[in-house]
Amino acid sequence: MNVIQILDYWYSALIDPEKLSQIIAVEDKKHFIVSAVVVAIVVFMDIVAQSLLSTQTSFFNYKITYGFIALFLLHALCLIIYAGLLTVILQIGGYQASGGYIINALALSQIPRIFIVPVVLIFKSLYFAPVFFYSAASLALFIWSLFIAMRCISQRYQIESLKTIGYIALPAILAGVTAFLILVAGGMVLIGLIK
Amino acid sequence: MDKNRRILIAILAMVVFAVVLAIIQISITMQRQMTIGTRINLTEGPGVGIVRVYGRIEATGDMMAQANADYIVKRLDALAQDSRIRAIVIRINSPGGTVAATQEIYTKILSLRKKNIPIIASMGDVAASGGYYIASACNAIVVNYGTITGSIGVIAMAPNLKGLFDKLGIRMNVIKSGRYKDILAMHREISPEELQLIQQIIDSSYQKFVHDVAAGRNMAVSDIMPYADGRVFTGNQAVEYKLADELGSYDDALNKARTLAKLPDDSAVYDDTASPIERLLMTMSSFFKPKLEQMVNSQYSLVEYSYLP
Numbered sequence: 001m002n003v004i005q006i007l008d009y010w011y012s013a014l015i016d017p018e019k020l021s022q023i024i025a026v027e028d029k030k031h032f033i034v035s036a037v038v039v040a041i042v043v044f045m046d047i048v049a050q051s052l053l054s055t056q057t058s059f060f061n062y063k064i065t066y067g068f069i070a071l072f073l074l075h076a077l078c079l080i081i082y083a084g085l086l087t088v089i090l091q092i093g094g095y096q097a098s099g100g101y102i103i104n105a106l107a108l109s110q111i112p113r114i115f116i117v118p119v120v121l122i123f124k125s126l127y128f129a130p131v132f133f134y135s136a137a138s139l140a141l142f143i144w145s146l147f148i149a150m151r152c153i154s155q156r157y158q159i160e161s162l163k164t165i166g167y168i169a170l171p172a173i174l175a176g177v178t179a180f181l182i183l184v185a186g187g188m189v190l191i192g193l194i195k
Numbered sequence: 196m197d198k199n200r201r202i203l204i205a206i207l208a209m210v211v212f213a214v215v216l217a218i219i220q221i222s223i224t225m226q227r228q229m230t231i232g233t234r235i236n237l238t239e240g241p242g243v244g245i246v247r248v249y250g251r252i253e254a255t256g257d258m259m260a261q262a263n264a265d266y267i268v269k270r271l272d273a274l275a276q277d278s279r280i281r282a283i284v285i286r287i288n289s290p291g292g293t294v295a296a297t298q299e300i301y302t303k304i305l306s307l308r309k310k311n312i313p314i315i316a317s318m319g320d321v322a323a324s325g326g327y328y329i330a331s332a333c334n335a336i337v338v339n340y341g342t343i344t345g346s347i348g349v350i351a352m353a354p355n356l357k358g359l360f361d362k363l364g365i366r367m368n369v370i371k372s373g374r375y376k377d378i379l380a381m382h383r384e385i386s387p388e389e390l391q392l393i394q395q396i397i398d399s400s401y402q403k404f405v406h407d408v409a410a411g412r413n414m415a416v417s418d419i420m421p422y423a424d425g426r427v428f429t430g431n432q433a434v435e436y437k438l439a440d441e442l443g444s445y446d447d448a449l450n451k452a453r454t455l456a457k458l459p460d461d462s463a464v465y466d467d468t469a470s471p472i473e474r475l476l477m478t479m480s481s482f483f484k485p486k487l488e489q490m491v492n493s494q495y496s497l498v499e500y501s502y503l504p
Binding site: 004007010011014015045048049051052056057058060114115117118120121124193194 | 199200203204207209210213214216217218220221222224225359363
């Protein structure tokens with residue numbers, strides 16, 4: 001993989017999500033390393049941005065080592081679970097969804113998140129409401145990421161844009177409802193067992 | 196390479212530059228603020244160091260421990276080694292904790308007193324049992340009127356789940372090397388001999404507790420004994436029984452420390468502000484370096500032997 005190919009991932013994700021969709025549509029497994037690197041960079045950027053906003057102590061050394069490893073693993077696990085759920089939902093919806101493609105699409109759609117550090121650094125240096133702008137930029141970058149994921153999936157499986165957003169949001173809704181039901185059922189079973 | 200790619204490279208280079216700048220800023224601020232695990236501002240002069248003992252006192256290094264004795268002892272050491280620290284205020288909001296952990300903190304405070312560092316205890320909502328034990332080692336105790344304190348005594352607890360086990364049909368197979376090896380086992384009733392053995396340990400720890408409180412407070416043991424029956428009392432009663440020196444807030448304790456150290460009223464305060472989340476991540480290193488000692492300790496986590504109300 002040469003520099004031009006690596007740049008193509010970033011360029012496509014930021015400017016032309018349809019092209020990104022075409023790139024990752026070929027050989028899912030080939031793009032896993034790039035996806036993992038993107039997730040690692042995003043986690044690293046988040047830690048740096050949040051460290052800029054909080055009290056700066058030698059605790060930063062822990063955050064950037066153990067904290068980075070823990071967050072990376074957690075982030076990757078969440079991504080895989082979410083992608084798995086989304087794949088199943090798309091397959092139930094009648095689309096030939098591939099888990100590998102969805103993982104790559106969701107991971108690479110997070111590329112805009114790298115801009116969080118420059119935003120926080122600027123407002124932190126200006127002493128101008130850095131926490132507010134961190135929140136606002138986080139929201140804006142999340143919407144940008146959602147847009148990229150939506151365009152990729154929409155393009156790959158020929159789904160309408162609004163419908164795609166619905167499909168992307170469904171795993172989160174399902175996971176929330178399931179977690180709630182498991183909590184209630186678990187509580188009832190435990191109480192029944194003790195009684 | 197086309198124009199768009201060049202623009203992208205420029206943007207990515209700026210992002211990398213921003214990250215480098217951010218890390219440099221964090222590192223510089225970090226260097227300024229930190230010395231041997233304490234948050235001390237190098238630009239400020241002599242002042243009072245603060246140590247916070249919040250929650251149950253333990254020495255396990257457990258991530259859930261709110262008042263880790265190792266951390267508190269290390270913090271006290273760091274403050275004692277810093278030439279700008281002329282007095283220490285120990286803010287206590289704790290119902291007590293395990294015997295050994297409490298004694299470690301007590302011993303450390305006494306050793307600092309011998310170095311002529313005035314140490315003042317400031318009690319919050321609760322400073323009972325082990326919380327009071329460590330306060331008694333200080334030069335003076337400043338207590339709020341409504342603080343719950345006292346509870347001078349030792350307690351050992353182990354859950355008796357025999358009824359639950361019987362109900363669920365669970366039976367334990369115990370292979371042991373000595374008759375008391377499974378003392379305080381949760382699956383059966385405790386025998387009278389076992390009860391006596393535990394009572395001896397409790398009595399021994401209780402005697403140590405009372406004698407240490409008397410030594411720390413410069414009082415006779417006989418003066419402590421009438422109130423050392425496990426009862427709790429308010430801050431006002433503690434002053435009345437001479438188990439605390441004066442009523443007052445955290446600020447009053449701070450001022451008392453300044454007075455004892457002959458510091459001006461506006462002298463610096465070096466607080467310990469590590470948040471629970473910070474401490475939680477700090478202890479993550481233990482996950483990567485598991486110790487046999489911790490694994491052995493975890494087997495006995497259901498047995499409690501503590502200074503607790």
